[in-house]
Amino acid sequence: MNLAQPDRQALHAFARAMPKAELHIHIEGSLEPELIFALAQRNGVALPYPDVEALRAAYAFTNLQSFLDIYYAGASVLLHEQDFFDMAWAYFLRAKADNVVHAELFFDPQTHTDRGVPFAAVIDGLHRACVQAHDQLGIRAELILCFLRHLSEEAAFATLEQARPHRDKFIGVGLDSSEVGHPPEKFARVFAAARALGLHAVAHAGEEGPPQYIRDALDLLHVQRIDHGVQALNDPELVARLARERIPLTVCPLSNVKLCVFKDLAQHNLRELLRQGLVATVNSDDPAYFGGYINQNFVETLDALGLDAAELVTLARNSFEASFASDAVKAGYRARLEACCREHGIAA
Template structure:
């Protein structure tokens, strides 16, 4: 009964890495097509290697996987695959992260990455009726200078990218490391978000930096904000969205942190539920919502609330937001 309700719910995904939607099958197909050697020969072998116990152990497999992406057609196929799955789960709108430095660092031109993804977004809107926008993430474990160079490289494509984010290994890489990059991104008209991954060293301090130094428009994960009443109050006052990813949390910390979602709902924070890297964690939007429902016994109103929150904090013009919010009435 509630399963059907969740399946049919109009959904909004705000935290998904396109490189994290690379399914084992496409990984093997592209490895063969592009003659990129991988240490796996079957889907089962690829899957068996997904035994993460931390963010770095996940990131090792994630960066191993991106090596098969070389051509514009590869990026198009990757994004079409995600958007097809999303549309099948009634995702009506998605904001999709991409990691240009995971590709430019291997010699794949920025232009190839962004054109392939952009073309998929246009095709998906036309053929699947799902709308999506791109958020460019900087890899925080690489130097700030490389992030700045990437920002400058993106400027000719400014109209195709709605905002910038910050991801990869958080340990020792606080938001302030990228203060200048984010300030310039803001000047260029980009909206700003940043990962504050779950249970990192100095999580609370990193979230505080996002608010006071970076001036983010959203926080990715941000679960540890609950440890500091001052942060909770400030996030609520600013109406910032929090993009929480329960199944991902389970893989990287051993705890899905669903209690945090309950608390955020009770605190009237704009919490949202998302998939993060669905091909690596075996869970897209519907499965993430099911996990939260199973843990918290959410009411239909609370499930609708999660999707309303997502559409409310989405980086869409008011008119387009309202069109989607109407579907949840």
């Protein structure tokens, strides 16, 4: 039976059950306070918070920088390969519960190598978790190395050089950290070098920064998708281009509200992005800090914006289209989505 107008409870169940890809997840941002304290104890790291509750209470952010200050403090407990494995494995268990079938994880090696942690410890721990996620959970997982844009071009080149011996363990490069004041052009040469290695390219743009940063990420960094991109609607010509070229946007609704990009979820522009024909997707960004993994983002957003079943299906389809999976793998994902639609009486 096809439900023409599923009720809210049915939509919640469908949103949770849909197979989906997560394309904007900072693995360091999945580090829950409980694991932060467990790793701090294991590694003898002193934290500036007395307990889990005090740390979680500090998650009251006014902008991106106020979040990053705590984010980097939390990452200080990550010292050994096993720490990075444990962090990623904890995320994969949650992703499995949310029916994520494909995940492309951002990681920030400079956050760790600048503290003296060997690059190999970072990527080997994460890669081992990705392999185990595929073998034990059926989740295809890949890694994307992100350069910290508040650091120099020279530091980014040094990180890319450190990554060369591990080229088989990651599929792309990205650009994250403080957006305002750090335009994409700063990293044009290092992105060119990464593309020459056959790596995919993505970049954060148009979250707090202007639409021009999105244009520059496309034209100067030659990225294949835009992370966030919610400011695109302020530039109609850019919107037309994004729709025409099918450039994906990896949108993170709860994160956007937590960082005050939107006053509340009801004011988010995700639905308008879809109506403009953009390849928008739903993701969790830094879920340990922003109050929800991917299904929580789906459920709260569908409630706040009144998304319908067709829009949910479009978001899931978009996530597969926007992924760096092969065409054959994408076809398999779409088939699983169609089967889920039939099971829930939703028109595919």
